[in-house]
Amino acid sequence: MLDLDSIRSAHDRIRPYIHRTPVLTSARLDAASGASLFFKCENFQKVGAFKARGATNAVFALDEETAKRGVATHSSGNHAAALARAAKLRGITAHIVMPSNSSKVKVRAVEGYGGRIVFCEPNQQAREEACARVLAETGATLIHPFENEHVMAGQGTIAVELLEDVPDLDIVLCPVGGGGVLSGTAVAAKTLRPAIKVIAAEPAGADDAAQSFREHRLVTQQQKNTIADGLRTDLGAPNFAVIQRYVDDVVTVTDESIIAAMRAIWETMKVIVESSGAVPYAAILEGKVDCGSKRVGIILTGGNVDLDALPWLKF
């Protein structure tokens, strides 16, 4: 069960393997927003994204017998690198199913952590089939990138640290894709500080979570159209259940605002955040969050960016 206890257990389990990331502030961004903003820098986390927390918790929570058979996933992004790294730390095999057109950067990241890559055709069906085959052949355990309670509990440790460093937050802002970090954040933040508002931010071109939240049913979406590649996934069912109970609002932002937010964070704070991680600040830029003179925690979820293809440069 995902609760503060399971999040605290996750924290104890993963502490030796993750960074306690700093919380940065910027007088200039405060002045621009009128609020006091506290940026939790998960872009400085191991593998460059918060995904290290959930994957490490899931891998180290396995019993010895199960762990020996390895772990698997069919994510190709930050979760894949995080799972490969966690498996390496435990001395077991991670099987990573990746579409054959994955970027070299992503392939290298997984290889760098010793993950065993299984390439497949670049469509959802092929990925799921390849993953099922790997599970059947190896007996490995599937570690889903967000529909997994240990993963959610691991991601929830971000909010625990943030509230330890800044206990009197009024709002915490978090991006939503599959809903892993949002569900962990919401449970941790609302349990530790019931008065806090938990607000999710989502690209308008991938707004299934906002629709689901509004319609009180899990909406899926065939076409996703956003620069925020980490948020192109549909919301998970277990994640939606948590979000319905604990999240106060889901707001959407345009890609234009996401790029502006990303650039503002780079330029003003000197930290590299990927487009998906800039989505919460984009919501502030768009005035979608009533942050008045409030104290707002913002999770900068990751910093893995192709430095040869920055979105504000036209080629």
Added chain:
Amino acid sequence: MLDLDSIRSAHDRIRPYIHRTPVLTSARLDAASGASLFFKCENFQKVGAFKARGATNAVFALDEETAKRGVATHSSGNHAAALARAAKLRGITAHIVMPSNSSKVKVRAVEGYGGRIVFCEPNQQAREEACARVLAETGATLIHPFENEHVMAGQGTIAVELLEDVPDLDIVLCPVGGGGVLSGTAVAAKTLRPAIKVIAAEPAGADDAAQSFREHRLVTQQQKNTIADGLRTDLGAPNFAVIQRYVDDVVTVTDESIIAAMRAIWETMKVIVESSGAVPYAAILEGKVDCGSKRVGIILTGGNVDLDALPWLKF
């Protein structure tokens, strides 16, 4: 006199106005170098560079009567913005002499802090003349970017914080241009920890400090040819005196290494460092520092970069 006492006084004086910047580490850069690297992130400092420390100390060290007449400088870079900000904090005027071809970013930074800009022809003589005129007309105090003991003492507070956070460093690496941060660093580090090695890194195309250090006399250099624009200044005389006494070595690096170091820090650590600030890590990449399995502090001096003109992108 520049000593640990004056550096500690500077620290007490500027503490309310500056960030205590974090020290970040990277398992990947450690593995690549074989050493344990501790990056002191002055790129997260106010105005985006360590210059906030020295300028703030110099402005707040002025007595009331002198302060009222304002301050002035003919630097156009990070020191100009830092001085404008410090003057604003004290409620006095900063006159900033800038060449008429200064980049808009630099002009905006100074204007943003309320500095009074005096434009002049883009050559050294015109800058000095314009500055002398401002001083004569206003009675303002010149705050030189590095040939000033309060400025040096302010920059020395970086090493105090670094050694508080990581007391058992073997080496501290620092870039050298005019020598302000290097002299402050050297005095603080050697006094707090006499066994430490203080090593300066300089672009090969602006190696007057390395030449001066080798020849035991202050060498000037007409032509500077390096991407590291913050290090194109000649070493100051008072700075050289300190450096001769306290610094163990001055090594040089190519612009190619500087760009590679800058990119490696961006990609691996997700922090934005400007080319001048990447020079120490470039020295490690080039194998110019015998860092074996030692504990090495590296000052990332600044993060002010034109995001439309990254050096690894060809246009």
